[in-house]
Structure formats: structure tokens, C-alpha cells
Amino acid sequence: MSDVPHRSGSKVRAKPTEDFIYTELYNAICERQLLPDTKLGEVLLAEHYGVSRTIIRQALMRLSGDRLVKLEPNRGAFVARLTLEEARQIYAAWRLVEAEIIREVSTTITPEQVARLRALIAAERQACEAEDYPLLTRLSTQFHIQLADLCSNPFLSRFIKELIPQTSLAYFYEVRKMPLCTKDEHGEILDFIAVGDAEAAVAAAKAHLDGIEAALDARAALEPKASLADKLKSRMPSMS
Amino acid sequence: MSDVPHRSGSKVRAKPTEDFIYTELYNAICERQLLPDTKLGEVLLAEHYGVSRTIIRQALMRLSGDRLVKLEPNRGAFVARLTLEEARQIYAAWRLVEAEIIREVSTTITPEQVARLRALIAAERQACEAEDYPLLTRLSTQFHIQLADLCSNPFLSRFIKELIPQTSLAYFYEVRKMPLCTKDEHGEILDFIAVGDAEAAVAAAKAHLDGIEAALDARAALEPKASLADKLKSRMPSMS
DNA sequence: CACACAATTATTGTATACGATTTCTGCATG
DNA sequence: CATGCAGAAATCGTATACAATAATTGTGTG
The missing domain is CATH 1.20.120.530 (GntR ligand-binding domain-like)
Structure with a gap:
């Protein structure tokens, strides 16, 4: 965990900061809007938020440190699953x-x-x-x-x-x-x-x-594997 | 096929991975070879290990997650200090x-x-x-x-x-x-x-x-602030 | 001499480009 | 029809280039 997740009222269309994106994903996972095994594609997220992959990568790495996402080498980031x-x-x-x-x-x-x-x-x-x-x-x-x-x-x-x-x-x-x-x-x-x-x-x-x-x-063992990040993103509490 | 990195004196040396650099810094801090408040400059480390700043940045972010280094915005990374x-x-x-x-x-x-x-x-x-x-x-x-x-x-x-x-x-x-x-x-x-x-x-x-x-x-309160990263690096258990 | 302030330098933050690896697709073959 | 193997497409990993910010130096003034 890096710091307290708190959703801020977003109105400014300025470029979202890395911390904002981190918090947004953090909350989305905690609220189960993003389910385990959902793939978090970098370009998808980058385009959605209008930033470069660099920022997305940082956010994903932080989330990986929180054990909320699992980073698989050369395969990408996925929402973590718990037994x-x-x-x-x-x-x-x-x-x-x-x-x-x-x-x-x-x-x-x-x-x-x-x-x-x-x-x-x-x-x-x-x-x-x-x-x-x-x-x-x-x-x-x-x-x-x-x-x-x-x-x-x-x-x-x-x-x-x-x-x-x-x-x-x-x-x-x-x-x-x-x-x-x-x-x-x-x-x-x-x-x-x-x-x-x-x-x-x-x-x-x-x-x-x-x-x-x-x-x-x-x-237990309920819920299927994943749903597409796109579909969830249309519901995500973000901009646009 | 021998994937053993040969340690001959030549400059042909496998590029250190991010994990290697992370571990090296991690151990150096734990063993107190790098003291609190020591600045960990990105270019310095990048040149020392022969990798790009990208890798160094990743290692520093991970160490920050471990609370071993403190990342100050626009100022850089420092070995964390504890009261x-x-x-x-x-x-x-x-x-x-x-x-x-x-x-x-x-x-x-x-x-x-x-x-x-x-x-x-x-x-x-x-x-x-x-x-x-x-x-x-x-x-x-x-x-x-x-x-x-x-x-x-x-x-x-x-x-x-x-x-x-x-x-x-x-x-x-x-x-x-x-x-x-x-x-x-x-x-x-x-x-x-x-x-x-x-x-x-x-x-x-x-x-x-x-x-x-x-x-x-x-x-307590012993030990001065810092020593230069360079001086310590000459002692670091890594490649010369 | 001390101090304030502008110009320069150095360092970090972000975006982009390119190479490596994986995944997908389509066609040939058993 | 299933299977296996190219080749293509997509995706991740790393390096580099450029922009933004902080630190430093140098200069002029009280």
C-alpha cells in the first residue's frame, strides 16, 4: 500500500497524475468492479487516461507491491486472485x-x-x-x-x-x-x-x-474468470 | 550451453537485471553500507550498472515500497531515515x-x-x-x-x-x-x-x-548524514 | 560584505521509439 | 476434422529524447 485511497471529485480535464490512476484502479479492485484475472493492458489504460504507458506502468507496479495485481513477465498485469x-x-x-x-x-x-x-x-x-x-x-x-x-x-x-x-x-x-x-x-x-x-x-x-x-x-469458486477491461472502464469512475 | 557469465577481465558482461540491482541496493542498505539520507542519483546508478535510468527507476520504486528509500518529488531518491x-x-x-x-x-x-x-x-x-x-x-x-x-x-x-x-x-x-x-x-x-x-x-x-x-x-543520533554514493559504490559488492 | 535575483546547470518526470517475446491467425498436412 | 507450424499482429521490456522542475552559480545592488 502506498497511501490512503480516497476518491476525489474529478472535474479537471488536466492530465491525470500517476497517483490518481493508481487510486482509481486501487478503488476499482477493492470495490470489485475489476475482478480477479482481469487483464490490465497497458496501452488500453494509457489511451483511456490519455497518458503514456510509462505512467500506467508505474501505477501497475505500485499495485503489484500492494499484491492487488500480479505482474507476469512478458505477459502483462492481471488483477490478483486469492485462494x-x-x-x-x-x-x-x-x-x-x-x-x-x-x-x-x-x-x-x-x-x-x-x-x-x-x-x-x-x-x-x-x-x-x-x-x-x-x-x-x-x-x-x-x-x-x-x-x-x-x-x-x-x-x-x-x-x-x-x-x-x-x-x-x-x-x-x-x-x-x-x-x-x-x-x-x-x-x-x-x-x-x-x-x-x-x-x-x-x-x-x-x-x-x-x-x-x-x-x-x-x-466460493463462484464468479467466472474475467470481463474485459473495456467494458469495465465504461463504468469506471473516471473522466470522459 | 553454458549460461554462466564468464568473469573474464574483458568488458563483455551480461547486463544486470532490475532484480539484481534491486537486491544489491537492498542488501547494501540492510548492511548499512548505504546510510540514511544518502542520495541515490539515477544517472549515477545507471552509468555504474550500465543500464538505462528506466531500470534504476524501477528498482528505486520497489525499494520505496519497502520503505527503505524515500522518493521526494522532483528531488530524487534517498535512503530512508528512521526516528x-x-x-x-x-x-x-x-x-x-x-x-x-x-x-x-x-x-x-x-x-x-x-x-x-x-x-x-x-x-x-x-x-x-x-x-x-x-x-x-x-x-x-x-x-x-x-x-x-x-x-x-x-x-x-x-x-x-x-x-x-x-x-x-x-x-x-x-x-x-x-x-x-x-x-x-x-x-x-x-x-x-x-x-x-x-x-x-x-x-x-x-x-x-x-x-x-x-x-x-x-x-542514538550518532552517525552523520551521508556519504557520497560514488565512494560507497567502490565498495559495493558489484561489478567494478 | 551580505543579500537578492537572474541565468545556467543538473536532475527528475514523461513521452516516444525500437527490440524482444508472446499470442493470434491461417494454411497446409495427416 | 484436428493438428502443427509458419508468419503476422499485438504486447511487454528497455533505451533514449525531450520537457519540467529544482539546485547552483554568477552578478549587481543596498
Whole structure:
């Protein structure tokens, strides 16, 4: 991960910067608009964004460092694919570090920070009722990311922030939207943190992640290989 | 057909690949032959290795992803510098994940793997007696890296492997060689792991890392800013 | 002498050109 | 009809050229 993905309102027709393109692809993969094994052709992207292949190449290399794309020599860049086992390993690592973060944050969090997270949860519920699942996905991960950012150890929070996007690469996860909606697990976790009950918060977080992971194998191996980058690009949140 | 690059004195030499240059710089930084804030000029490196700036740029971008070099826009690449606080945070994260790895490995390790690690420890002691400190540094980190590789969760081991090189960026660490030599802490940790006493091994590992970290502030802020890339390159383990 | 500022130099950022490798296509052949 | 093998087309890898930006030097003025 290089830096926080944040979609900026694009209006300027000036030449897009490498960072912009990186962020755009990053978000597209996280939101599953670009599915695993999708080929990311350099000329295609270069022409789409109106820049040279050099820029595209840089963005793809950064994404490769994030393990979101796989660079095959002399063959090109593809959206990375995760096995079910790898997905489980990610959740295991996530649980471990998340627990440590929660323990620390429980002792340092301020009312303002709690309020900020509550606002995020409120937005989640709203997105859920509106059935805006891409937004919900984004906000759900955002909760964990913002929580991690409250940790005083940036190396731990960075680890989380590198791990979370990769979970989007596991080819499933639609399943988990409903539970999130009804149960408001993020709210429970935050409640415990807010009152300083670290271990209860940790337990709630572990149960939360367990639940997400348990939903994984349900409809694994779903989804076909790929769709053409062109078709997706017409839907991409970019210019033109 | 011998694809062995013949090392005759002539100038016919296979062009170094990007990966080679990356590895070379990576090791040079880890072994502290390239110190923090050293500027890594593109043309200088390109001419030295006999490749174009394109290749150098790729290597530098990868190193930037590893947080070993800092890329300043329009100014160039510099060996990254760590504050004392950041170094402590790295060790904190390291302790956390190392403990988890040890817990798992203690239940899965095989006699062959134990033997392999013991051989490494023997080499460490040998390097210590020979006072070959660069080699000792390399072997010491290698112990932790090989241990991490025994973990079934590659995401955890990768985290460790990304963390360790960064500790080289903290401007100190000569201090810790003596303790390592006399006390053989790696050996102790391995002994506990070999007999399956996970918690004792974890405790030993934590004490080990605590010791290293404690030695940090001793002579912090030592070492001046930089030395010229040229001067270092004459010492670099590469082609002349 | 110190300081500010313009011109020069050096270095990075981007685009383009060319070579190498892979993939696709079509035709011949069993 | 399937298969195998050219040859063509597309795509990636690297080098080079040029533009943009920062660093440096030199010069004039308070």
C-alpha cells in the first residue's frame, strides 16, 4: 500500500497524475468492479487516461507491491486472485493485529474519535438501507481503517491497511452484507472500546471477523474468470 | 550451453537485471553500507550498472515500497531515515507477530527444521568469533526470517520480513553485537521451540527483542548524514 | 560584505521509439 | 476434422529524447 485511497471529485480535464490512476484502479479492485484475472493492458489504460504507458506502468507496479495485481513477465498485469486458504490466512493475521490495536485504542480513544466512528457507522446503516452495496463495502472497511489509524503504532495500522484490500480479492463476500446490516457489529465493538472494556471489544472484533470468514466458503469458486477491461472502464469512475 | 557469465577481465558482461540491482541496493542498505539520507542519483546508478535510468527507476520504486528509500518529488531518491520512536514501534510490532509465529511453529516444527536453524546459529557464532560484523548482522536477521518462513501463514511471515530490514535504518545497532555473541539468545529460543514449550520460547524471544531495543537509545543520533554514493559504490559488492 | 535575483546547470518526470517475446491467425498436412 | 507450424499482429521490456522542475552559480545592488 502506498497511501490512503480516497476518491476525489474529478472535474479537471488536466492530465491525470500517476497517483490518481493508481487510486482509481486501487478503488476499482477493492470495490470489485475489476475482478480477479482481469487483464490490465497497458496501452488500453494509457489511451483511456490519455497518458503514456510509462505512467500506467508505474501505477501497475505500485499495485503489484500492494499484491492487488500480479505482474507476469512478458505477459502483462492481471488483477490478483486469492485462494480460499490465502483468504483465511489474511483473516487470521487480521484478527491478531486488530486485537492489539483495539487493546491500545481502548485506553487512548477520545470522545471526538468515538463520535467520528459513530458517524461512520450511521453512514453504514444508511448505505445498507439504501442497498448501496459498493458504498457499504467501502464504509465497512473504512471503519477498520479509521480504527487502525487511532493506533499509535503506524506499522501495525499499515499492516491492517495493506491486508484489508486483499480480502476483496477473494471471490465471494456478497454473503456478508446482510449480517452486517442487521447486527451492527461495528457498533458493538465501538461501544466496548468507548467504555474502555478492551477485552470485550477484542472478543467482539474476533467474533466479527470470524463471522466474515465463516461466510467465505459458502459460495466460493463462484464468479467466472474475467470481463474485459473495456467494458469495465465504461463504468469506471473516471473522466470522459 | 553454458549460461554462466564468464568473469573474464574483458568488458563483455551480461547486463544486470532490475532484480539484481534491486537486491544489491537492498542488501547494501540492510548492511548499512548505504546510510540514511544518502542520495541515490539515477544517472549515477545507471552509468555504474550500465543500464538505462528506466531500470534504476524501477528498482528505486520497489525499494520505496519497502520503505527503505524515500522518493521526494522532483528531488530524487534517498535512503530512508528512521526516528528513534519509529524504531521502537517497529520492535513493538515485531514482538507481537514474532510471538504468534513462535506459538505456531512450536507445534509444527520438524527435527530437520531445527537442525537447519541450529546450523545457522553455529554460523552466527563463527562469524562473531571472526568479528565479521556485516556477516553476523546478516545471519542474525536470517534466523528470524527463516523462523518466520516456518509459519504456515505467509502474510504474517511477510510482515516480519518487511519489518526487519527497516530496523537497519535506525542509526545505531553496533551495540547489540556483543550481547548476541556471548548470550546466544537465538539458541535459547530455538531450544524452547524444539521441545514444544511455546510460551517459554515466546518469553525468550520477547526478552531478546527487548534487549535489542533497549540498546537503541544508547548511542542514538550518532552517525552523520551521508556519504557520497560514488565512494560507497567502490565498495559495493558489484561489478567494478 | 551580505543579500537578492537572474541565468545556467543538473536532475527528475514523461513521452516516444525500437527490440524482444508472446499470442493470434491461417494454411497446409495427416 | 484436428493438428502443427509458419508468419503476422499485438504486447511487454528497455533505451533514449525531450520537457519540467529544482539546485547552483554568477552578478549587481543596498
